[in-house]
Amino acid sequence: MELDEILAIFFQECEEGLAQVEANLATARDTGPDGETINTIFRAVHSIKGGAGAFGFEALQGFSHHLETVLDLIRTGERTADAALTDLLFAAFDVLSDHVASAQSGGTPPADTAVLARLEAVTHGAPAPAAEPEAVDEVTPAVADTAPDEEPMDFDLDALLASIDLPAAGAPAGPPDWLVRFKPARGAFDNGGDPLPLLRELERLGGRAVSVDLGELPMLDALVVDECWIAWTYRLPGEVARTDIEAVFDFVIDQCTLAIQSEEDAETAPPPAAPAVASTPEPEADLPPEAAAPAAPPSVVPAEPLADPVVPPSPVAAAEPAAREPAAAANAGSATIRVELDKLDRLVNLVGELVITQAMLSQRLSMHGVGAIDELSDLDHLTRELQDSAMSIRAQPVKSVFSRVPRIIRELEAGTGKRVRLEVEGEMTEVDKTVVERIGEPLTHMIRNAVDHGLESPDERVAIGKPAEGVVRLSAEHRSGRIVISVSDDGRGIDRARVRAKAVERGIVAPDAHLTDEDIDNLIFAPGFTTAATVSNISGRGVGMDVVRKNVQALGGRIGISSRFGKGSTFALTLPLTLAILDGMVVSVGTQTYVIPLAHVVESLRPESREVRAFGPGEGVLDVRGTYLPILSIGRLLGIPDACTDPSSAVLVVVETDTGQSILMVDGIQDQRQVVVKSLEANYAPVTGLSGATVLGDGRVALILDVETLVARQRAASRDLAA
Structure with a gap:
């Protein structure tokens, strides 16, 4: 498989992981976090971090590591995910999404200094600080491009040296180092496993190889090149948390022998009993020894190797496979396979040609006086079944588009000062992939329009007897062979007198034109029309709803408006389920x-x-x-x-x-x-x-x-x- 294909799979997994993170964060916010919710978020972030490290996306890897550290504190019970910390996790998720997008596009990593500072504060035991983006950006504008693991270089070196509390002579310099012994097990490489990324991750944590065990390496005539005969021992600084070391092997713990000991324990432990050696070594992996040894050649193997791999793994590591088995059994019934979109498109096109050919055959037979025959009816039935199956393969739930809306709502709340509650219905409604890909922009404009123009400010809502928190409802449903996506709000509705006045002011309609309510409502789709008094980064240029109508019409759909002044508005997109048949x-x-x-x-x-x-x-x-x-x-x-x-x-x-x-x-x-x-x-x-x-x-x-x-x-x- 080419590197580009592997990279594409990584970004697909990132999208799936981000969707899991956002869904579980929403669950944690609405119903309170539980252990499984936090564990799911942690695993998704950890997977993104591991892939980012393998592909060299340092900014993404560094930010993921900081977020992972905070999540680990929550799942171990050291921190409680209160409202402030949940808000911080949402902010970190937004930045993580931007990091993934910049890595995929090859662009500049996003400015993450403010969120990193808040994550660091939580890591060191402080309460989750509130977001102060403007103040942070004004104080540290030059830190936006700093790598996540680096500190800004604006500091007083003398003051820093004076603040360092050096240990007294004879006092211990710090916690004892860790000794990690790792050996791939039988079948570890059957699914494409590779120990080198794991060893590189240990080195990134500050580890160095101290021994390479070649004791099981057979003679050349008995060597099987697709099996691994090597074990490695690494020394890591004692400051590294044991959980960080265990996390390196999270996904291979059931495919290796792993021993993690502090150096003091290794020195005081009695020598283990010599394991029984079989006459023929059992196959365990498929990496040649020449390619597998990362740092130390056989000549540097110490005479007295460290503890044998028979030392049992840690309780956390041992429990991981057991926890994974039920999940694997649960997922066995919903196994999926990734297929290139071009292949699906070719399949759909061929099915379309089959439909045409079947219609031609029916037409030709009827022209020659051949009436209905059973075989022709069967062909018609099978063709329709095949076409339905082919189209269902391309069908995707609109959830992939709806999942972006919570972030848009959060950004609009911050930009407008309004309070918004999002209600979503029908997110699993399926539609053709092409339609899903092309409704993202219209939907974004409609959500922004609903919040910025539709909803009143909290003070206005309270003054007219409404709750301070506005409601935006997003729904999808199948209706009459089409999909209907609705965006509604409980805001001020369309002020038709004001809309007409603005349209006349901008020369869109004549002052004496006779317009029905429906005509006035449709004026908001006119190019250049806006009721915003000032231009902001949210609205005011009069291009949003014009873009919505053009994009919807390009999909063969239509958009309808229903509005009651003072009660709210509903915009309904009616789109074809598929663009092919x-x-x-x-x-x-x-x-x-x-x-x-x-x-x-x-x-x-x-x-x-x-x-x-x-x-x-x-x-x-x-x-x-x-x-x-x-x-x-x-x-x-x-x-x-x-x-x-x-x-x-x-x-x-x-x-x-x-x-x-x-x-x-x-x-x-x-x-x-x-x-x-x-x-x-x-x-x-x-x-x-x-x-x-x-x-x-x-x-x-x-x-x-x-x-x-x-x-x-x-x-x-x-x-x-x-x-």
Whole structure:
């Protein structure tokens, strides 16, 4: 496996670890920390630290080490995770996420001095200090790029030397050194294990090799090169905590023999009984001796080796495998495998081609007078099952996007001074991976808009009888073959009079324009529109909601607004579950064939001529159960000369859009089937009113209508004509 592939796996594991940390921190904050919650956080941070050290990300490794130290104090009971310490852990998590992102992008590590200082204070027994980012940044601006394990160089050397309390002559210089004996066991290398990173980690803690035991090394004719015959003994400073040494071997403790002793204990311990030696050494690992010995050649092996590896491991180390066994058994039923995204994309594309081929086969047989046969029905059923399975592989829960929202909320609370409670529902709702990746930015803008513009300040809320803490609710659900993501708040709602005044002030609408409440609400999506009085790092430039609408429309979705002044607002994103295959209604317009996405279709009908009312030149409306809906001629909108122009002779398809219901007039309905979406932009050029193309069963290319754009264009044209 190439190094780049291994590095990519490391960053994937970092993302999974960060998600675990944030979820468990939220649990600790809401219900109080328990042992398993803290242990889960500790293991995730430790894994990130270990990988960072292996790949040379020193800043990430150093910060992880400081955070890990505080977590270790909590899990051992030396510190209690009160509210202040939990807030510090959240702040440290944010910085850790930034460190991972900078390591992945190759950018400059984030400024972590302020949080490191707070972690250090907790490590030395002080209460968790409150965050004072501005004061810290003003005092130590030059320390932002200092490595986490280094101290800033701004100090008085004479004062520092005078403050050092040197031990008196004859007094012990410090705690006795540690002696660590490590030998990989049978099967340690079967899963790609390697002792060298472990030895390097010991050296990073200040250790040095004092002996290399080659006593089990066989003669050359009996040497098996994929087994390890070597044991190492390292000396580490006594100041190093035993838990830090044990942590080095956390993930291999059940695949090695490990003995950790203080030097005094090793000197006073009676010599161990000589272990029985089998006539043929048992295989234990797969690293050649030449590559395995990191520092000392065989000639430096002392004549009297240290304690034999039969010394039992520490209770903490011995308990680790036992604790890991139930977890392994629990995870056995949900084993996963990582697959490159390109391979999944190729699979989905091939399944799409299979759907087209199956449709062509059905069309060809029907043209030759072959009726329905069992085998063809089975093929149709199996093709649909295969397509559903292929799409489910690409499906991911929106939790990966929702998990970023708590951090955004924390940053907004700090920037606005508001108090916000986040409520999340439906985070395990699944949607296509491409959709998940592309809704992150729109969702971020909507959350920022809800907090900055929607929620009142704590004082305002209390004055009008609301709780000081505002509520932002984030939810996801499947509805009518699409996914609906809603962001709602209990804030001030949309002040439509103010929105209209701002739109007139900025020249977005004419002062005498007739606007409905719905039209006014949609003004917030206009480019350059904002109600913010001043420009800040949160809002004020009028680009946020414009970006939201454009990104949502690019995904083939729509956005709706529901607001009550003084009560709050709800923004609902309606998106396709997948961008690759959709259910569509195949219709005829003149000699052309088009596909209307079935998610927009409400019903189809054939009206009587007396039911259609003229409304302007070339336009009409139809009374559908008490509501007059505008009729849009697809032939006229797309310039098809031989399209039907008489609504009473055509088929009317009622469709649902962001702006309500409308009617599309087509010549006839051919079929309803699943179609494979091909991008016009990638294969030809973007065309207004069309969202893509597909290949029908008879080999013809049919264009897929962009219903939202067509309806919006017609409504805009009608308003201009009325004006």
